[in-house]
Amino acid sequence: MSHISCYAALSAKSLLSPYKIDRRKIGANDVEIAIDFCGVCHTDLHYIKNDWGITHYPVVPGHEIVGKVTSLGKEVKNLKIGQRVAAGYIGNSCQTCSSCRAGFEQYCLKGFSTIFNSPTKDLGGFAYGGYSKSIVVDDHYVLTVPNGLDPAGTAPLLCAGITTYSPLKNWGIKPGMTVGIIGLGGLGHMGVKLSHAMGAKTVMITTSINKAVDAIKLGADEVLISTDSGLMKAMANQFDFLLNTIPGPHDYNHYMGLLKVDGTMCIVGSIGPTAELNTEHLVYGRRRIAGSLVGGIKETQEMLYFCAKHQIIAEIEIIKMDEINQAYERMLKNDVKYRF
Amino acid sequence: MSHISCYAALSAKSLLSPYKIDRRKIGANDVEIAIDFCGVCHTDLHYIKNDWGITHYPVVPGHEIVGKVTSLGKEVKNLKIGQRVAAGYIGNSCQTCSSCRAGFEQYCLKGFSTIFNSPTKDLGGFAYGGYSKSIVVDDHYVLTVPNGLDPAGTAPLLCAGITTYSPLKNWGIKPGMTVGIIGLGGLGHMGVKLSHAMGAKTVMITTSINKAVDAIKLGADEVLISTDSGLMKAMANQFDFLLNTIPGPHDYNHYMGLLKVDGTMCIVGSIGPTAELNTEHLVYGRRRIAGSLVGGIKETQEMLYFCAKHQIIAEIEIIKMDEINQAYERMLKNDVKYRF
Incomplete structure (x- = not known):
């Protein structure tokens, strides 16, 4: 979101973090994305509240990300600086198991890494998500956003x-x-x-x-x-x-x-x-x-083309990042049509 | 079963029946079968005990029936007197709904009639099953038993x-x-x-x-x-x-x-x-x-041919009909390998 700086969600601000918070360097296959919009999903709130007992604080959620490419690793051939791109819930997977080979990374037999709250091997910490100004994502997990799709309404398509x-x-x-x-x-x-x-x-x-x-x-x-x-x-x-x-x-x-x-x-x-x-x-x-769980990268890209063809985006209400806590409260009361 | 006469199961003997117990006449599409063997299934016991609240006493269960044709209605062309045949759980169905037309009478949208305990329209009573000397079945629901299949071991194949x-x-x-x-x-x-x-x-x-x-x-x-x-x-x-x-x-x-x-x-x-x-x-x-529920008539016939080809029959222990109550008791204790 262009309006705000990195957001350490809810009570996480007051926690001491044992983890490094440096952003990882842009590797050969990485894409740096300047985030324009990020959807607000109930899953984000589950992580913030540690409902599933797997949250590593400080957590920065957000996994319905739309933005523009600002930097590319030297091995990334299919994207250009300035291109409109997106990223979703899946940040990495083994790419060797039968599920990954079939394009269903969401069922990776070794378990996929979520785009936030997953270990970042290079830094020894945990990845931060889309409630931020920018993010670095492996190019396999970066989607291209077809022309003609409104970027704000596209963000929730990613989850x-x-x-x-x-x-x-x-x-x-x-x-x-x-x-x-x-x-x-x-x-x-x-x-x-x-x-x-x-x-x-x-x-x-x-x-x-x-x-x-x-x-x-x-x-x-x-x-x-x-x-x-x-x-x-x-x-x-x-x-x-x-x-x-x-x-x-x-x-x-x-x-x-x-x-x-x-x-x-x-x-x-x-x-x-x-x-x-x-x-x-x-x-x-x-x-x-x-x-069924989210979707694989290949079918997510296919979905974006399908939505462009049929002019489908999510119904959204755009908020500024500092309104997130009220947004969560309203979400719990079903007071949103239909996605922040 | 050739050893015994018609058996009104368990406590049913002592109940007064409001229903006629005459056997129906052999209609144009009916087949009369002299029963040689009938398997004993847990479902029979459920009916006897009225576990499902749908039993009409006196009940004669038995739906894994193998015998020989003794009489044929005038419209029955594909069977011969003396031929080894079988009948299973499904005694009738609408034959007009999408399930019946697809050969899946077990999912008949109007509900199929079980071979026993279902109303017999002609007599106004309820059908009796395979714990008997003979039975009359509509020819669509009669299976042919391929040569080389042991008749006693074939009976449990029907359920x-x-x-x-x-x-x-x-x-x-x-x-x-x-x-x-x-x-x-x-x-x-x-x-x-x-x-x-x-x-x-x-x-x-x-x-x-x-x-x-x-x-x-x-x-x-x-x-x-x-x-x-x-x-x-x-x-x-x-x-x-x-x-x-x-x-x-x-x-x-x-x-x-x-x-x-x-x-x-x-x-x-x-x-x-x-x-x-x-x-x-x-x-x-x-x-x-x-x-999944039993199977349709077409696939039941297919199964019998498959079993003949692969020489598959059920593992059975043959009992006389008057041993049925002990058989039920042993069945409840898993004391049978694997079918009476």
Whole structure:
């Protein structure tokens, strides 16, 4: 973000850091990016609060990064100084395992490095993310931003966009299919736009009648209020695919009967223990529950071209960096349409 | 079973029946079968005890039926008197919905009729199953038994066989894949034989070291003791497919880390609420949990030909019909190798 200097998030400011905070030197394969915009994702807040017990303070989150190239390592051939580029959640991976070789770095068998909070071997510290003026990223993990995509609205595509694009692509969403997007937040609103652009009949599934108008504006063909048992029953066996973006534990079984035989519900929002599984919907209908995590570098680039072609960006509210704490508070109250 | 007359199971004998017990007349598309052997499945016991609240007493269970044709309706062209035939769990279905048209009557959108305990329209009562001397079945649901298959060992193929064959076939099991069969009972022992015959590296996954020798005899390439955390860790990310035959609620999450990226665990044994779902293994690895129910008529016939080709039958212990109550007691104690 051009407005502010490096931000050590929330309480981290008051912690003594045992780690060096020098930025790493630009190696032969590195790209230095001047950051123009960075999206604010719930994952950032999980790191700040150390919800997952893996945070190394001081932490600088931010993994939906759009900016311009300011410096290139000598081995980087495919980028130019001044070029509009982006970086997302994945900062590095082994590039030798079967997942990396297939272009799915998010499932790297040795574990990928996140763009922030991962060890930086050269300095012995931990990487800082996109809530900053600049960042240095290995060129394999730098995406090019196609012309015609608004840079601010593009930033959230690097996480919310690819997290929904990847499963929709993987499960072959296309015209003739019926797709349900469960939950209308940062992920859900991208899911609606992308599913619609892929040509599927797209149904917003939400508990809130208040979200119906917005959902239609975003591209939903229909809205299904999931608390209405009559509607839920009427829509049983109608969906080829459900993209479940609900961010916390919930009774996902409630939605399984909506799926056709062989249909899949893919969970992208809730990671960890959630409700008890009732296998009835799986067994009587050969239905599946799956999960999906962001997306690989190749498919992230593909997603950016797809979005350029279909003129898709995230719905955003632009804030200055010193408004981040209020932004987190509002995010927790779902008071944002749909991404900071 | 030729040894005994019609058996009204367990306590059903003492109940007054509001239903007619006449056998239906042989319609134009019906086949009358003299029953030689009938397998004993846990599902039969569920019906007898009314575990699922759907039993109509008096109930005559039995849905792994092998016998010979004794009478044919005038429209039945593909069968002959005296021919060795079989019938399984599915007694009828709509034949008009997308599932039936695709040959997956087990997922009939209007609900299929089980071969016993389903209403018989002509008589206004409920059908009786294979624990009997004879049965009348619509010809679409009658299978031919290939020459060279032992009839007694064939009977359990009609449920335990097809319940494991159908998912192995559906998920494309073939040489080069690694398949884990979880649980070594009636279903599991068929899963091992069939996966092995399909050419996959087949691993028996069991809590009991005592089952290792049997598993290898049945065709398993390896045995994984699932209570050994070191072994479980060593086998992480190794399996393309897991066939989970455990018959009751259990922590299926325990096995999910064994799957490769994009791997599937298919549940065929436990129907209903089971353990809490932890989505971590789904999200970090795009893994899937699925279910599967018996199999369609077309694939059941295909399975019988597959078994004839590979000389696969169930491991059985033959009992007389009046030993059924002891058989159920022993089944509950896992005291059968592997099917009565």
